[in-house]
């Protein structure tokens with residue numbers, strides 16, 4: 001991990017009508033790190049992700065990615081920046097009428113000069129990198145398990161060799177073994193591809209297994225950031241309950257037992 005901030009959010013305000021979700025939110029993501037973003041339901045984790053990737057416009061504040069103010073970019077400059085990140089949405093957000101390989105080909109269609117067979121080959125490579133078997137390429141999303149759909153969504157997020165991957169609750173709905181495998185895949189891909197990862201999660205096991213740092217959203221901002229060890233010392237009611245409650249103890253026990261899945265999600 002370098003000290004360079006690959007994402008910098010400053011003074012972010014998000015408002016839907018009278019409902020203020022973020023007010024004065026600051027956040028840094030460092031190049032090469034896996035940052036876990038946690039917080040109670042409705043604290044605006046997914047909205048923050050959507051704002052950083054430009055799907056929602058904040059009411060105020062700046063978001064710089066790769067040093068560029070993404071809110072100020074348009075046209076070709078904006079597209080060039082968007083090609084440098086990949087997003088995996090919670091449900092995979094796959095096109096149901098396309099096969100897995102065709103879904104992964106969608107972002108590759110924007111790359112000039114690729115022949116059909118080069119594009120197909122690249123898509124198949126990403127499908128393999130996401131840990132899917134060869135025969136998944138020709139399957140439709142409806143033929144896949146939830147875990148396989150997530151891997152297909154990840155393959156699509158990796159299509160353009162991104163520098164940053166955004167993952168929205170990647171292990172939600174997975175069984176413990178599938179979730180453990182996904183955690184390991186995220187770390188392996190970060191190490192192999194030198195990715196920076198912005199990971200929204202409720203999953204304490206994922207925080208233990210994957211994240212270099214954690215950012216806690218509460219009180220309309222990033223209340224605190226730090227390592228898991230630092231989170232354990234934070235004296236704030238929500239943070240304390242989250243990191244010391246029964247689920248946290250189960251996750252800690254699992255980690256101490258060498259990452260075995262037996263206790264994952266219990267508590």
Ligand SMILES: Nc1ncnc2c1ncn2[C@@H]1O[C@H](COP(=O)(O)OP(=O)(O)OP(=O)(O)O)[C@@H](O)[C@H]1O
Pocket residue numbers: 016021039040041042043044045046047048
């Ligand atoms: N397009 C929208 N219009 C109006 N309100 C919205 C919109 N998108 C999100 N919200 C509201 O913003 C708040 C934050 O939503 P968000 O989905 O980011 O929460 P979250 O922290 O990801 O929650 P969870 O952990 O439950 O997924 C919620 O109160 C939600 O209802």
